[in-house]
Amino acid sequence: xxxxxxxxxxxxxxxxxxxxxxxxxxxxxxxxxxxxxxxxxxxxxxxxxxxxxxxxxxxxxxxxxxxxxxxxxxxxxxxxxxxxxxxxxxxxxxxxxxxxxxxxxxxxxxxxxxxxxxxxxxxxxxxxxxxxxxxxxxxxxxxxxxxxxxxxxxxxxxxxxxxxx
Numbered sequence: 001x002x003x004x005x006x007x008x009x010x011x012x013x014x015x016x017x018x019x020x021x022x023x024x025x026x027x028x029x030x031x032x033x034x035x036x037x038x039x040x041x042x043x044x045x046x047x048x049x050x051x052x053x054x055x056x057x058x059x060x061x062x063x064x065x066x067x068x069x070x071x072x073x074x075x076x077x078x079x080x081x082x083x084x085x086x087x088x089x090x091x092x093x094x095x096x097x098x099x100x101x102x103x104x105x106x107x108x109x110x111x112x113x114x115x116x117x118x119x120x121x122x123x124x125x126x127x128x129x130x131x132x133x134x135x136x137x138x139x140x141x142x143x144x145x146x147x148x149x150x151x152x153x154x155x156x157x158x159x160x161x162x163x164x165x
Contacts, residue, residue: 010040012155013053014141022132035140037155044154046071049135056139064135075130081110082119093120 014035019028030036038044040054048070056062068074091099097112103124114121146160 010145012037012145014158016138018136020134039155042153058142061138066133068130068132071133072126072128079124082121085120
């Protein structure tokens with residue numbers, strides 16, 4: 001299969017979704033009448049989900065099942081680290097707090113999972129790491145991205161305007 005090298009202009013796709021885990025419990029959902037817009041190709045949503053959405057048309061509904069690996073990745077033991085409490089002394093943290101740390105030149109969100117008098121355990125896994133996910137999606141809108149959106153790298157709401165009506 002030959003790769004078509006001419007890039008289609010990026011589109012903004014807005015979709016409603018209900019996200020469930022493998023037990024069928026709802027973890028998240030878009031708000032009623034507020035589909036989530038994203039700009040294609042900018043890694044704003046899970047890539048495996050974006051690949052499916054990119055093939056759909058307005059009005060299409062689909063159930064997308066992702067393995068943990070396709071979703072937020074497998075749970076990695078090496079993403080858990082212990083740091084001396086005094087290194088984080090300037091932060092008000094509790095178990096469950098989320099912190100943004102710069103690791104290997106990337107901003108990572110870590111969750112405090114344990115605290116002792118001297119050490120803090122930080123978990124860099126996404127809260128949904130290791131969880132297979134099911135998205136029930138409905139595509140509400142597909143349109144070409146505006147020049148502004150392409151420049152800024154994200155969708156400006158449903159209709160390409162940053163301001164609210």
